[in-house]
Amino acid sequence: MNKKYIIVALILLLAISFAVAKSRKITCSGSTTVLPIAQAAAEAYMDKHPDVNISIRGGGSGVGIAALQNGSADIANSSRVMKAKEISQAKSKGINPTPYAVALDGIAIVVHKSNSVANLSIAQIRDIYNGKIKNWSEVGGPKLPIVVISRDVASGTFEVFNEKALGGSKVVSSAQLLASNNAVASTVGSTPGGIGYIGLGYLTEEIKTVKVNSITPNTKTVQDGSYPLARKLYMYTNGKAKGDLGSYIAFIQSDAGQKIVVEQGFIALK
Amino acid sequence: MKTFKEKSFQTITYTAALFTVACLLGIIFGLFREGLPIFKHVGLKEFLFTNNWYPAHAEPGFGALALIVGSLVVTLGSLIIAIPLGLGAAIFLSEMAGPRLREITKPVIELLAGIPSVVYGLFGMAFLAPLVREWFDLDTGLNVFTASLILGVMIVPVICSMGEDALSSVPKNLREASLALGATRAETIFKAVIPAAKNGLAGSVLMGFGRAIGETMVVLMVAGGAARIPSSIFDPVRPLTSTIAAEMGETVMGDLHYQSLFALAIILFLITFVSNLITESMLLKRGKK
Numbered sequence: 001m002n003k004k005y006i007i008v009a010l011i012l013l014l015a016i017s018f019a020v021a022k023s024r025k026i027t028c029s030g031s032t033t034v035l036p037i038a039q040a041a042a043e044a045y046m047d048k049h050p051d052v053n054i055s056i057r058g059g060g061s062g063v064g065i066a067a068l069q070n071g072s073a074d075i076a077n078s079s080r081v082m083k084a085k086e087i088s089q090a091k092s093k094g095i096n097p098t099p100y101a102v103a104l105d106g107i108a109i110v111v112h113k114s115n116s117v118a119n120l121s122i123a124q125i126r127d128i129y130n131g132k133i134k135n136w137s138e139v140g141g142p143k144l145p146i147v148v149i150s151r152d153v154a155s156g157t158f159e160v161f162n163e164k165a166l167g168g169s170k171v172v173s174s175a176q177l178l179a180s181n182n183a184v185a186s187t188v189g190s191t192p193g194g195i196g197y198i199g200l201g202y203l204t205e206e207i208k209t210v211k212v213n214s215i216t217p218n219t220k221t222v223q224d225g226s227y228p229l230a231r232k233l234y235m236y237t238n239g240k241a242k243g244d245l246g247s248y249i250a251f252i253q254s255d256a257g258q259k260i261v262v263e264q265g266f267i268a269l270k
Numbered sequence: 271m272k273t274f275k276e277k278s279f280q281t282i283t284y285t286a287a288l289f290t291v292a293c294l295l296g297i298i299f300g301l302f303r304e305g306l307p308i309f310k311h312v313g314l315k316e317f318l319f320t321n322n323w324y325p326a327h328a329e330p331g332f333g334a335l336a337l338i339v340g341s342l343v344v345t346l347g348s349l350i351i352a353i354p355l356g357l358g359a360a361i362f363l364s365e366m367a368g369p370r371l372r373e374i375t376k377p378v379i380e381l382l383a384g385i386p387s388v389v390y391g392l393f394g395m396a397f398l399a400p401l402v403r404e405w406f407d408l409d410t411g412l413n414v415f416t417a418s419l420i421l422g423v424m425i426v427p428v429i430c431s432m433g434e435d436a437l438s439s440v441p442k443n444l445r446e447a448s449l450a451l452g453a454t455r456a457e458t459i460f461k462a463v464i465p466a467a468k469n470g471l472a473g474s475v476l477m478g479f480g481r482a483i484g485e486t487m488v489v490l491m492v493a494g495g496a497a498r499i500p501s502s503i504f505d506p507v508r509p510l511t512s513t514i515a516a517e518m519g520e521t522v523m524g525d526l527h528y529q530s531l532f533a534l535a536i537i538l539f540l541i542t543f544v545s546n547l548i549t550e551s552m553l554l555k556r557g558k559k
Binding site: 032058059060061062063065066145147152153154155156158159168170173174175176177178179183186187190191193194 | 321323324325326327328336395396399400403409410411412490491494495496497498505506508512515516517518519520521522523527
């Protein structure tokens with residue numbers, strides 16, 4: 001009886017240690033915006049390298065960066081650059097965060113299809129979101145109250161919008177805060193006076209994109225940097241990415257990886 | 271052997287009960303441990319009674335008044351819809367419907383409770399909100415009214431089935447006595463049966479209240495999410511639950527924003543805890559009678 005148990009335990013132990021030894025593990029955590037890219041790229045990468053196991057969690061850019069800081073993730077996915085405070089926190093823990101751009105994304109300003117407004121300046125967008133401009137007629141549109149629709153203040157998309165369009169000012173408290181890009185798209189689509197902002201990958205037929213500072217958001221204007229509401233998506237590692245980490249990130253930056261980026265609705269780096 | 275079986279059964283059920291209580295205590299402990307530290311930075315009064323919810327801003331504001339009001343307004347609205355429907359259905363099922371009809375109607379009403387809340391939310395966002403916007407000629411269909419409408423339908427089964435239990439547990443001879451004294455059916459229901467079941471009925475309403483104030487998915491999708499005290503029922507609001515659900519995903523464990531969301535959870539917990547406590551005490555009173 002006793003012997004049997006010992007043998008079973010030994011076999012189990014062997015199996016576990018074998019499994020651990022066999023697969024090399026990479027853990028990613030962070031931005032839900034980067035998540036689809038990281039996920040699709042990881043699947044393609046693991047097909048070619050069956051001995052590497054990549055696990056990916058969402059949670060938001062801040063969560064990923066915190067995970068990198070305390071060493072519980074190898075890669076922090078982030079839809080924004082790290083804040084100075086986050087970098088100094090990481091340094092104090094002996095972590096040296098190194099950014100790798102993996103994709104580009106543009107934030108489109110969208111309005112209802114019936115809205116005649118075709119162009120807004122950054123200053124006008126700021127005033128609309130601050131509540132200073134309340135009617136579309138003030139920006140050359142129909143006589144219709146503006147319904148301000150925003151993302152939740154914790155989302156990465158909001159953070160970029162906040163920095164690039166709002167310049168850190170507060171969104172008016174009457175703004176509707178919705179939980180996802182899709183919710184913003186469908187609400188703007190059904191609200192004649194609505195204005196919202198979403199990632200370029202989420203544009204639908206139901207809504208109309210307006211130019212920002214007279215520039216149409218598309219692949220070209222985002223890549224050459226002329227569209228003002230564009231951002232880079234990053235993967236942060238501790239120090240220079242080496243070994244499996246390095247080759248996974250290099251894979252995403254390669255032509256094959258960038259094809260995946262485009263398939264996921266984002267814009268390639270070049 | 272039998273005593274062994276008896277004893278082991280006793281131990282198992284005893285542990286199960288203890289474990290459940292331990293879970294509750296664990297949740298309470300966790301909530302308070304994560305949420306209370308926020309009050310080192312924000313006064314309780316400021317947190318509860320100012321309207322300034324900018325938790326992720328460079329100079330964060332943690333005034334949750336609009337969120338608390340939002341929760342209460344939506345819940346009140348849903349009760350206004352659900353109480354007549356739920357109690358009406360309960361009276362019908364227990365007093366008027368024949369056994370056949372009851373057997374069909376009751377499961378159908380209870381089926382409403384089986385629909386996942388995200389389905390209600392989708393329905394509200396995709397169909398009801400645009401309709402409401404057109405009917406009342408509004409700027410937006412995501413508002414207190416739409417959210418209350420959907421939440422109200424959601425809690426009808428809770429109120430109905432508990433209310434029906436309360437009504438059917440009124441002893442039969444009370445009805446017979448009333449009818450024998452010459453009262454009509456309506457008089458019997460309103461003057462004899464309902465007063466006798468009033469604690470149970472009130473309990474069912476409070477149960478509905480607890481369910482409505484804790485509902486998350488529907489209000490997240492349909493209430494609009496503006497952190498402002500509404501001035502009409504057609505204004506968007508941002509209830510406590512949807513704030514927690516929307517913002518928790520991207521906060522860093524242990525920072526101020528994270529703690530403030532737990533503090534919201536404490537408020538929510540206290541509200542439902544108190545309402546459940548009142549329900550229980552009412553049901554207890556009924557049991558003693």
